[in-house]
Amino acid sequence: MTPERWDAVERLYHAALECGLDQRDRFLASACEGDEALRAEVESLLAHGLAASDFLASPPADELRAAIASRLDHRVSAPGQYVGQTFGPYTIVTWLASGGMGDVYRAVDTRLNRTVAVKVLPQQPWCDPERQLRFRREAEIVSNLNHPHICTVHDIGVHDGVDYIVMEYIEGETMQQCLARGSLPLARALEYSVQIVDALDKAHRRGVVHRDLKPGNVMITAAGIKLLDFGIATRMTAPTARLGDAPDPTSHGAIAQEPAMATPRYASPEQLEGKGVDARTDIFSFGATAYEMVTGRAAFEGETRSVVIRSVLQEEPSPIRELAPAVPNAVARTLARCLAKAPDERWQTASDLLFELRSLAADNSLDGGVAMRAAPKSPWRERAWWLAAVAAAVLLPLMFTASRLGSDRATPNAPDLRFDVWPEADTAFAASFDVPFALAPDGRSLAYVAVGADGVRRLWLRRFDGASERAQQIAGAEDANTPFWSPDGAWVGFFSRQRLLKVRVSNARVQIVATHAASMAGATWGADGVILFPTGPGGLSRVSADGGPMSAATTGDGSHFWPQFIGDGRRFLYAAARTNGIRLGSVSGEPSRLLMKVPLRISSLGYTHGYIFFGQDASLFARAFDERTLEVSGEPIELLTGIPITQLGRMPFSISAAGPLAFWRYAGGTPATLQWLIEDGRTEPAIEGPARYVGFDLAPDGRRLAFSRRNVDGGADVWVRDLRTSAETRLTFHGFAFAPRWSPDGRRLAFTAT
Known part of the structure; x- marks a missing residue:
């Protein structure tokens, strides 16, 4: 200074x-x-x-x-004082900004020749050790939040006594700078809202509360938003703690509330009062941010800090529709609920809020149907239209895209396949661990598995070329799962009762290919008549489509799932669970090799026109793949969001060789309402509203109910509900907890986890 x-x-x-x-x-x-x-x-x-x-x-x-x-x-806090210095392998180039938790510089990583951002904690004589601890905790917290809408931490270090964090360098402007020009278009505001809450949901699943969400900590980039500055983030206390209780400073990562640190205009009432925080604190801050996005005005205003604090604690913001009459009632109600003074009256989890926002943001909301339609536009799609050609019906009309790609499989009069698809009356799409539908290579037909009133899963074929308005049920295909097509579209393969079968589309005749064969994680049919599929823990199996013995197609490297042949019909992609990678194998016996790592976990795969399709954290991505060099190139392109990933990486989508894409936003499992069965045969709701339950158990005292419930992303966690007060407590946060059971004394719970 x-x-x-x-x-x-x-x-x-x-x-x-x-x-x-x-x-x-x-x-x-x-x-x-x-x-x-x-x-x-x-x-x-x-x-x-x-x-x-x-x-x-x-x-x-x-x-x-x-x-x-x-x-x-x-004089250590002078902006830009470190320009020209070298912190380890990082050469400081330009000062970017200063904030409450440090100065941020643009730097160059000399080892990898990439641009990074370096956040420096100024060396000040009045700094207490807690400030350094908080700075380092920010790096620890963010490094464990691998998410496309959260700024990535690369490294942490100390240079001449100065702590620094190395993060990804993000080009763009803050939401605060954007809102200085006025409110956002509603579609854009909803798009950004979904991305912000998606990031919060990821943080909350890791037990982290941001505590300082505001427009200044949201960066708008060409690919969407990035949530920044976890400098005052904290870990949630034990699941049984209730918001409003005094925070426990001995719990892991917990720190006492510091009301002055959060920006009052976006802070929740409990923050300003110095009470404990949980996920609902961030939901309030999001509500204040989203309110400003759609109205162009702050929810809580005042000339001084004390006036703003009084407004947050005591006053209600002006109704959104008074300031922005074009905002639909449903959107206004959703955001108003975020801003409730009492935490119990807000959305209780970011996951629930995310589900609501995605429903509001979606065109022709799915409500459980398989959709084939255009994805919403975002700025990068408008600037990079040629990349959008990877999925014809996702981003562009089929006929136009086919001509761009020069596909010899596309026909000039191919229909524009953008619509919702529903199963036949008295049936429902089957929801299990497989992908229950598959598009034909020409994109004109859909094979799918549906459950009838008798509870039996059957295979159906549906055409979209106008030949028939009804789907055809395939006789002899009971208990079917995992449909997949032959490359010429003449056959559909599927599994049933430990058998691999195929049905000829022209006459609906079913034939057995192999016995003692089962798969719930994908299958693929090559041009040379080879079918690949996983049979359980271990590598992939192969068998001739004409029948014959099965043999190993891949070995080693843990379990392999979701195979997909590429264009030459000999090589194939597959997901390797142990290494979280997408590998390239060959039916000719060439050694497999890693093509790319995925940051979170494996998912279903798709392939067409030199692009690999895969999922990460409920988003569908495509990445370019060169069949000549057999290498991936460029960065993954996000195509759609809100498609859940469940066990074994199941992500319900199917891409055809001609371009159309089918996807399903249903997370799996049938929604049900838990009911009390009365002695006289009557039933009464135990929990109002349907949900997807994966096991439940009544406590010995009859006052508490433990259950595993799925969220919108398909994960399942264990909750306990007090049946007297209806209060619910979440006990697990990793999304893989099922079938809880009480101990005889009612003091402990056992559950399965994967």
Whole structure:
């Protein structure tokens, strides 16, 4: 900090001391003119414990003079002072910004020749160890949140006593800068809202509360938003803790609330009152941010900090539709619920809020149907239209896209396949661990598995070329799963009762290919008549489509799933669970090799037109693949969001060779309402509203119900519900907990986990 800067600090300090305590906020807001760093310095001195009377008795006070002299000696917080220096392998190039938890610089990683952002904790003599601990905790927390809408941490280190964090460099502008120009179009606001809440959901699943969500901590990039600055994030306390209780400083990662650290305009009432926090705290902050996105005005306003705090605690924001009449009622109600003063009246989880927002943002909402339609546009799609050609019916009309790709399989009069597909009356799409549908190579037919009123899963064929408006049920295909097509579209393969079967499309005759064969994680049919599929733990199996013995197609590297032949009909892609990677294998016996790693977990795969399709965290991506060099290239392209991934990486989508894409946003499992069975045969709801349950158990005292319930992303966690108060407590957060069972004394729960 320069001496001139400290002249201003000292001058404002003098003036602030002459103001009454109730006038200081207003004075500093006016005098600092938006310079938050200057105001913070003055406020830190005012909090230093110097009384006005002591200062007037001997101006300037010895403590103040010593503090100023010490700071001038160090001069460590001057913006840009580290430009040109080298922190380990990182050369600092340009100062970018300063905030409450440090200065941010653009730097170059000299090892990998890439641009990164380096966040530096200024070395200050008045820093307490807790500030350093908080800075380092930010790196630890974010490094465990691998998500496309959360800024990635690459490294952490210390240089000459200065702590620093190395993060991905993000180009764009903050939401705060964007909103300075006014409100966002509703579609854009919903798109960004979905991405923000998706990131929050990921953090909350890891037990992390951000605590400082605001437009200034949301970066808008060409590919969407990035959630920044977990500097005051904390870990949630034990699942049984209720919001409003005093936080437990001994719990893992828990820290006492510091109301002044969060920005009051976006902070929740419980934060401002110094109470404990949980996921609902971030939901309130999101609500304040989203309110500003759709109205162009802050939900809580005031000239001074104290006025803003009073507004958050006591006043209701103006109704959204009064400020923005074009906003639909459903959107306004959803956001208003986020801003409820009482945490119990808000959305209770980011997952539930995310489900609602995705429903609002979707065109022709699916409500459980398989959809074949265009994905919503985003800025990068408009700038990179040629990339959109990877999935014809997803992003562009089929005929136009086919001509761009030069596909010899596309016909000039191919229909534009953009519509919802529903199963026949009195049936429902089967929901299990397989992908229950598959598009034909020409995109004109769909094979799918549906459950009838008798509970039996059967195979159906549906055509989209106008030949018939009804789907055809295939006789002899009971208990079917995992349908897949032959390359010429003449056959559909499927599994049933430990057998691999095929049905000829022209006459619906079913034939057995192999016995003692089962798969719930994909299958693929090559041009040379070879079928690949996983048969359980271990590698892939192969068999001739004409029948014959089965043999191993891949070995080693753990379990293999979701095979997909590429264009040459000999090589194939598959997902390797142990290494979280997509590998390339060959039916000719060539050694397999890793093509790419996936950051979270494996998923169903698709392949067409030199692009690999895969899922990560409920989003569908495509990545370019060169069949000549057999290498991937470029960065993955996000195509769609809100498609759940469940066990074995099941992500319900299917891509045809001609381009159309079918996908299903249903997470698996049949929604049901838990009911009490009364002695006289009547039933009464135990829990209002349907959900997808994966096991439940009543406690020995009859007052609590433990259950595993699926969320929108397909994961399942264990909850306990107090049947007297209807209060629910979440016990697991990893998404793979099922079938809870109480101990005889009602003090413990056992459950299965994968």
